[in-house]
Amino acid sequence: xxxxxxxxxxxxxPVARQRLLILLEYExxxxxxxxxxxxxxxxxxxxxxxxxxxxxxxxxxxxxxGATGLTVAINVMIPNRAYATAIARHPSGEGISxxxxx
Amino acid sequence: MGKVVVVTSGxxxxxxxxxxxxxxxxxxxxxxxVVVVDFDVGLRNLDLAxxxxxxxxxxxxxxxxxxxxxxxxxxxxxxxETLYLLPASQTRDKDALTExxxxxxxxxxxxxxxxxxxxxxxxxxxxATLAMRFADEAVIVVNPExxxxxxxxxxxxxxxxxxxxxxxxxxxNKHLLITRFxxxxxxxxxxxxxxxxxxxxxxxxxxVIPESEEVLRASNVGAPITVCDRDxxxxxxxxxxxxxxxxxxxxxxxxxxxxxxxxRLLGWRAA
Numbered sequence: 072x073x074x075x076x077x078x079x080x081x082x083x084x085p086v087a088r089q090r091l092l093i094l095l096e097y098e099x100x101x102x103x104x105x106x107x108x109x110x111x112x113x114x115x116x117x118x119x120x121x122x123x124x125x126x127x128x129x130x131x132x133x134x135x136x137g138a139t140g141l142t143v144a145i146n147v148m149i150p151n152r153a154y155a156t157a158i159a160r161h162p163s164g165e166g167i168s169x170x171x172x173x
Numbered sequence: 174m175g176k177v178v179v180v181t182s183g184x185x186x187x188x189x190x191x192x193x194x195x196x197x198x199x200x201x202x203x204x205x206x207v208v209v210v211d212f213d214v215g216l217r218n219l220d221l222a223x224x225x226x227x228x229x230x231x232x233x234x235x236x237x238x239x240x241x242x243x244x245x246x247x248x249x250x251x252x253x254e255t256l257y258l259l260p261a262s263q264t265r266d267k268d269a270l271t272e273x274x275x276x277x278x279x280x281x282x283x284x285x286x287x288x289x290x291x292x293x294x295x296x297x298x299x300x301a302t303l304a305m306r307f308a309d310e311a312v313i314v315v316n317p318e319x320x321x322x323x324x325x326x327x328x329x330x331x332x333x334x335x336x337x338x339x340x341x342x343x344x345x346n347k348h349l350l351i352t353r354f355x356x357x358x359x360x361x362x363x364x365x366x367x368x369x370x371x372x373x374x375x376x377x378x379x380x381v382i383p384e385s386e387e388v389l390r391a392s393n394v395g396a397p398i399t400v401c402d403r404d405x406x407x408x409x410x411x412x413x414x415x416x417x418x419x420x421x422x423x424x425x426x427x428x429x430x431x432x433x434x435x436x437r438l439l440g441w442r443a444a
Contacts, residue, residue: 082362085317088369095326095373 179308185295188352193292198397199415201256211261212221212304213294224395234262235273287370348379380414383428
């Protein structure tokens, strides 16, 4: 009888592990996102905006905490149309003001 | 200058208070001067874990407000002469905890003791952030269970941002203490394995405390488990964890399920 029970009960810990991995990936990027990361995202959006007429929301900044440190993944998606107009307007990059940082 | 260690978890009931008492007493047994400070204002329990509830006269809030001196509020342990308790207030409002006041008291304790353990209240509110504010080290207590791991993950985020040492860029050393581990359940796939918890939280492991009746017994009699039950598996695991906190190298032993396959098949199962 116990032999059957041993195999019949499905293991629940792997389910818990999987749920945690999915949940924490979301929570680490959404809940724990610091103000600093928000500022970084704003600045990158502004720089991208100087080159391309793209929606500022095309810049995605995601932080993933690991054993050795924080990985900040910056993902910029330029739509085909914005890329084409930018190239047509400034083929050599001339006429684009360089950013000035203090 | 003593070291300040915050014992925190986010979730309640995972064993913060018992762990604070056990680690503090283990270091005091080794001759260190240790004070355990209860930050759970309004719901103090560390006095019970230390068996000092009837000897509390003044508390942390009295010291913060200047109505008592630190030396008047410190309660010396009955069994270990280098172990002291600074109790929380049971009645007063937790708004009485101010950052300046806590800074002053922790500063004074640092000068008198080798180790200052701050037992954090559950949650992520002001009491919990103040408990970790002046910490050098953080012990994050977690049960191998889904909600505890999730809350521990939030606490890791706080430990990375709220303490003074996080703001200055120095950082607080984090240590993971897994409590209430039941090897038989993990072996059967009904409890998260140590490996899973470590992989998810990615913090260095300080120790694994097996689920034990002795922990409840210690709480019943009001003595840290490392004092009243020196030979039990849980007690020894706490002593090892305390040594690691002190920078000593102690090989990590993960409690294992010692039952033979035959006895398991026959249904002699502990959990």
